[in-house]
Amino acid sequence: MSDITSQSLFELTSNIKEKKLSSEEITKVFIDRAVKSKKLNVYVTDNFEKAIDQSKKFDSNPNFDLKLPGIPIAVKDLFCTNGVRTTAGSKILNNFVPTYESTVTQNLWSQGAILLGKLNCDEFAMGSSNETSFFGNVQNPVGENLVPGGSSGGSSAAVAANLTPVTIGTDTGGSIRQPASFTGTVGLKPTYGSCSRYGIVAFASSLDQAGPMTKNVRDCSMLLEVISSFDQKDSTSIDYKRNCYSKELSKDIKGKKIGIPKEYRVDNMPDEIEQLWKNGISYAKDCGAEIIDISLPHTNYALPTYYIVAPAEASSNLARYDGVKYGFRSPGQNLIEMYEKTRSEGFGDEVKRRIMIGTYVLSSGYYDAYYLKAQKVRQLIKKDFDDAFSKVDAILTPSTPSSAFKIGEKTNDPVSMYLNDIFTVPINLAGLPGISIPAGKDKNNYPLGLQVIGKPFDEQNILNISYALEDKINFKNDISDWWLSE
């Protein structure tokens, strides 16, 4: 049997069901490795003691019919966990202990999973490098001083470093797919309305979705099957029949029409990414898919649209952090001063920047010029995809315009940081499902990802295409464990 921490979710669940491994054994091995992996800074809060108790409890009365039987899982610190501190990577929630559980995490525990701890992320999920976290940056296990991507950077690093079998992240503009691409892992953003947003710290409510982050496509299908559910507590949750994604997973994609959008060939894109894309196209052809050139003419307007819509929603959502009912409070002479000091000291620079952008675009006299304009362009972006999907079943693009960059390289230039999400943002604006799978490496041996985009609620199709491509690509991450301490 291979080393426990490097096993896939599929292998671990099989080994538990066949009684070759116990939940306690698995849980302890992951905790041991986490203790030796402090250098990566993936954990904000651990739940190790309780996790061991729960694993013993599972073993004493195991239920092997569950989909995640006794499997320890760490989750992004954006999901509210009952009784376990939830910070969203922010000072303002440094002491916040939820008294309720997010629906998505509840779905994990209901299927037998055990909480290992809460994973680092950009503050309020605003960032593409995990450098905006109040709890410090995360190291990418792929190489020292590299960012793991963001905002689900602790999550992507934890999966790549074998610190959790799988995890869940959230994706507002690429926060699952970009870090997956940077760490050689798989990340899927479901269709808007597929996974409940109840109990997830809100960033931009019309864009936020939770999704699985895993070592491979099969694990991704298994986890999506657990977390996707209709939920009365989220007014935008959609009631539809969800597939049994893992059971229906198939490499047969013969005859599938895959679109290649010409607008994703951006200026200054490294040749390696162009080549990666070409390889992906030829693998898809080898699998019997039909390749069709398509156009998504408003692609270039997606990022400017996003940087109006997302900050506008964020400025409204983050108005609740006022130091009155929960979270950090800085005292003031009067109520207004208390608000202003609390928010000034409690939020980091990137969050303040976005609140300011959002406040400005929603302010009197500017609403039509910015917010309304952006909502109109968003309609055009969505229509581009509607038109494309009348001709094709899925779309194949690179996940990111570059591989992982160095820590500190882009922190002083917000716009260059924002450009990281150029290929992922349009998918959120249109509410579509998208998955990033590892597809190759650049000259530095850093992973690069390909993105498969699907029609609304067609997760099964993009999983199947990814499953077929994964088989052809045969990606190996070969991470050296350079960060381990004794």
Next chain:
Amino acid sequence: MSIDLKTVKHISKLARISIDDEKANKLKGDLNNIFEFIEKLNELNTDNVQALTSIAETTLRFRKDEIKSENIREKILKNSPEENKDFFVVPKVVE
């Protein structure tokens, strides 16, 4: 168009985030860079485009208007920065 220091201070007031002059100047630069990037949208004529208001074309659901009597006062107050028995405490508001 460009955002001046006075506007930055005005936005910070609206957003209830106090900032000093040094931070305000830095923010002025950042915001102008970001808005320069956003201005790209003006290339597009959107006169006849309906604004997108909801990505999932669903109507909001109704639920029964029922009292769910659950005593959650303690839960609600659990994370409060300052409390006095059953209330949140804030600086004096009424003179």
